[in-house]
Every structure is written in C-alpha cells, then in structure tokens.
Amino acid sequence: MKKSTKLLINLGLMAALILVILLESMFLPSTSMIFPVIRKGAIYALVAVSMNLTNGFTGLFSLGQAGFMLIGAYTYAIFTIPDADRASVYMYFNGGAIHANLPVIVALILAGLVAAGFAYLIGLPVLRLKSDYLAIATLGFAEIIRAIVQWNTLGPITNASNMLRKFATFESIVAGWRTSSPAFNEACKNAKWLPTFLTTLMPVLICGICIAVIVMLINSSYGRAFKAIRDDEIAAEAMGINLAKHKMLSFCTSSFLAGIGGALLVMYQATVKASVYSSAMTYEILLIVVLGGIGSITGSCIGAFLYVACSEWWLRGLDSGKFLGISAPGVFRNGFRLVVFSVIIMCVVLFWRKGIMGDRELDVEKLFGRKKKHGGGSGPDLPSGEVSDNG
Secondary structure, X not given: OOHHHHHHHHHHHHHHHHHHHHHHHHHOOOOOOHHHHHHHHHXXXXXXXXXXXXXXXXXXXXXXXXXXXXXXXXXXXXXXXOHHHHHHHOOOOOOOOOOOOOOHXXXXXHHHHHHHXXXXXXXXXXXXXXXXXXXXXXXXXXXXHHHHHOOHHHHHHXXXXXXXXXXXXXXXXXXXXXXXXXXXXXXXXXXXXXXXXXXXXXXXXXXXXXXXXXXHHHOOHHHHHHHHHHHOHHHHHHOOOOHHHHHHHHHHHHHHHHHHHHHHHHHHHOOXXXXXXXXXXXXXXXXXXXXXXXXXXXXXXXXXXXXXXXXXXXXXXXXXXXXXXXXXXXXXXOOHHHHHHHHHHHHHHHHOOOOOOOOOOOXXXXXXXXXXXXXXXXXXXXXOOOOOOOO
C-alpha cells in the first residue's frame, strides 16, 4: 500500500474518532463518565507509548516516567498561572519568584523540553547501566525529584508541598474563548454540547499528534537503530550504530513526551501536587505497557483506555455496594474494585502472555481487506506451477 493511501486511511480514522466524540457530546449529558475516560485515557496512552519507546523498542528498562511527568506538570503549571492569582497560590512565599505567563502551547513545549533536559543530565551516567540497574537508577531519580520539589527552599518556585492551581486547564481555556469572543459565547449558548466537545477534543488531538510523531520516529532509520540495539547491542555496534547517541535520543524523546503528558494530566485534573507522582504512577504506566504489549504502540493505546475505563468507570460500582444491577453492600464494599481489577489483570497475563497485541500493530491493509503481494516483481500474479516467459 502506498504511503499516501496509508496517510489518507489514518486521517480517515482520526476523522471518525472526532465524529464519535462529536456525537457523544451532542447526545450524552456532559456529566457522563465517558468524557473523563476519553480525556484521561488519551493522556495515559501518550505516556504509555513514550515508555514503550524506551522499554519496548530500545530495550532500556526505565522506570522514571513519573518523575518526568512531574517535571512537565510543574513546569506547565508554574508558567501558566496568571499574575493576578500568584499571590493567592503562593500565599506562603510572597507571590512566588516567577511571574511569567506563557501561552498554553509554548508552556506545553517548554514542559517537554525541561523534562528532556533533565533526562539528558540523568542519562549521561545512568544509560551506562543495563537491565535492573537502570530501572533502579531511574526509579530512584523519580523519587528524588519528587522529594526535591517539596522542599521549602524551592517554595518560591514550586510552592513546596502545597498544591498549584488556577493555571490554564481545558475548561478554563474554553471559558477564556467564551469571554473573549461574543460570537463563540453565543454559539456555546445555542449548542450547549460545544464546550464538552472541545474540552474532550483538545487532549485527544494533542496526544494523537505526539503519538504520530513517535510512529514516524520508529519507522525511520533511528527507529530501526533502536530495535537493533534492543535485539543485540554488540551486533548493532558492529554495524556502525552509535549506542550512546541512540540510547540518549530514545531516552530524551521519551522524557520529552512524558513531560507533555504530565502537563496534559494537570490540565485535566486542574491541580498539581508532587505527592501524586509516586512510584505507583510509574507502575500504572508500566502495567498499561505490559497489558497492551511491549513493543506495540497500538497495544499501549488500547491498554490505556481499557485500564482507565475499568479503574475509573466500569468497576466503580464494586466500591459503592451495587454493580450491574446487583445490590450487595455486604460484598461490594470500598476496595473490592481493586481486588476484581487485579484478578482481571492476572487473567490477561495468563492468557495473553505477550499482552493484548504482543509486538504487533494494527494492520491497516488487513483492516480494509487488502492483501500484500509477495515477491519483488512488478508483473501479474501467476497461478502456482506456471512460469513467466522471462523466467
């Protein structure tokens, strides 16, 4: 299949997804749980794919994703708090030390760049390690950065152990558009579903663009070098691949996208506090990668949405005493959801040992009924047993 045809199919799939979100916004109430699931699922998909870039495609067992998300989250929040609100946010630190208010897009890119900068500094000594040692080192970095952010010494910048709030979120961005544009405000009054559609579409589009960048990177010569390093470092180096350069590129790219994912997560949550970005968050992302399939971008996306839907929506009734129309307060109690969720994960691991997708991707040609032609010739296909005149 030609690249232009694949591009058109992918654009068609993206348009279909936008249409589904539009129809859901029009016909479902804004309080429906499907909207937060889509928003958070898209963000977790981006972070899971970024982890899969290092763990699945490059063979680097990194567990520092929560730390890079924390850096991106705080960078975005600090640089998008309006000056008028800094005194109330940094009430214990005289309004804080930074008074720059950047546009949202600039702040998102800056969040990724700061996370990538930290990854470069950490990667210089850490990427010399392998396997479990690399995992322990990156996990230790994530815990150290979380502790440093909560120091009172950095209070004028990070607000220490207090929450950051009043920065730009998906809802506040749409509210700002309504305030600045009377025509848009009138459109929202006539179409009450429009704000819900836009606040759901924004994270999906941003995460979709970032994941598309990862796909292009993996399909490039750099991606082939990553896979060669994953399969056999000695053979890759013998082929002329610079191990240090490509490992650093993979590590920094993954951290850059994790920083953007952290910024998007606080735009969804509307508050940011360092204690949330613990090692448990890294394990959640790692669980999504393993469930979807190590080395599969499609699997990471599917795993992210399934994980968020199960934990945030489908199994919630197990904590409230009623599930699937069955009322059993004595059995369904707070915490039972986690037990059932753990059993589901065990079943998936037992029956799909390589994850839902393994190391495969969604095959566009099979999806649309096109079969690959075998052989390098451009002539017509011949029945078995016949030989062409040129043969």
